[in-house]
Amino acid sequence: MALSGFPEWLPPQRMIEQAVIDRARRVFELYGFSPLETRSVEPLDTLLKKGETSKEVYLLRRLQADSDDVSDSTLGLHFDLTVPFARYVLEHAGKLQFPFRRYQIQKCWRGERPQEGRYREFLQADIDIVDRDTLPSHYEAELPLIIADVLSGLPVPPIRIQVNNRKVLAGFYRGLGVEDTEAAVRAVDKLDKIGPDGVTKELASIGVSEKQAELALRLAEISTPDGSFVDLVQKLGVKDDLLDEGLAELSNVVETARAHAPGLCYAELKIARGLDYYTGTVYETQMLGYEKAGSICSGGRYDNLASSGKDRFPGVGISIGISRMLGLLFGQNALTVSRDVPTCVVIALAAEQDRPAANLTAAKLRARGIATEVAPSAAKFGKQIKYAERRGIPFVWFAGADGSDTVKDIRSGEQVPAAAETWLPAEGDLVPVIGGSFG
């Protein structure tokens, strides 16, 4: 029985997902991130420590647990990989080298209403860099480039990473004289949905004057693929130290990206999203052609998430929402895999008593890295070929008398002499290849 929000893919889809995981892992390690896995559960108070964030946390309880027990030590499934990581850093700080770069590819859980690309159980590929006491802001410029590296090696649509900085927003509103900057940010964030008039109304309800609202909207309209947004902001005439700090950081991120990957990053001054522990840079990522589906890769800088007493570990991180990205693309049938199974070769069986010999041949092929299975039964050869064909397996192997084996490429029909000790499939046939089509 299907459970809402807990998707289960078919093997071809899982092969695609694994290819994405493999790619992410390879690239993350190429950039020097260490592998890490944290437990699936955290104490509830750890999960909720920073702000009211998610009330959608799943709790873990024993069947026999006392129903009156609502202590803070209740366990909850993590809803992202950043909060558990922050906890992990504090706990193992003595054994870690800083700055510490790690990647984590794991399931997360949120009890939200599912939709296409939104699940209750989903896979995230997360990278973070934390340092002790202070964290240079050049890391904030590095992360988008790594994400682009991962995704550009996969058959997915081109992406645009929208970057903003909470200091810009908070500083701007402060300089403007707005008291509740958080509420203002939330209101302006709805610009696309409720329009300028709607935002003005919502701002008015928290005591923002019309003049202030107008400037806030002018700020939100700013979007540039380079550092030119700084001038545009300054022309609005708002003065604030925090604002200047944010502008410098944001400019650095966008300009760095422009130098390495033009068109990848935009300074997008209306975005404010992400969990509420972010304190500076925030990222949000759209797949071109899938903008309405929301961000498939988000993150940001957090200065206060991992701190205890006088120890402070500021960090910056970003997560690829693998399940969301794939769910959206699967929904459009935009991803393909060259076969439904890993098998490259099926060894045909003329008679059941040939199975031991076939197993030997299979073992020789497998020893050289060629995925091989022996036919399920000694049916007519036509049926055995069909067995392979239905699964997209490219080759059928026929044993000949006194070692004169042949292998048939069932796509072309070409059948050639082959020896299990030496034969190799074409490079593109060795393992399933994933592909994509999108407009």
Next chain:
RNA sequence: GUGGUCGUAGCUCAGCUGGUAGAGCACCCGGUUGUGGUCCGGGAUGUCGCGGGUUCGAGUCCCGUCGAUCACCCCA
């Protein structure tokens, strides 16, 4: 968590105002007696998402539930 739409064979869908289920593709068998894909002939297929209710009778109406999806919320 709130509200809307949808749910018929493996897939895409048809089934008029309620009379007890169909097509195409796919699949299986045979023609082709151990080398498939074309062609021809034949064949099987469904708890009509699930559970209640109304009715002489429900795929068709009502309620609930589960699932998918959309909007809100939130966000990967």
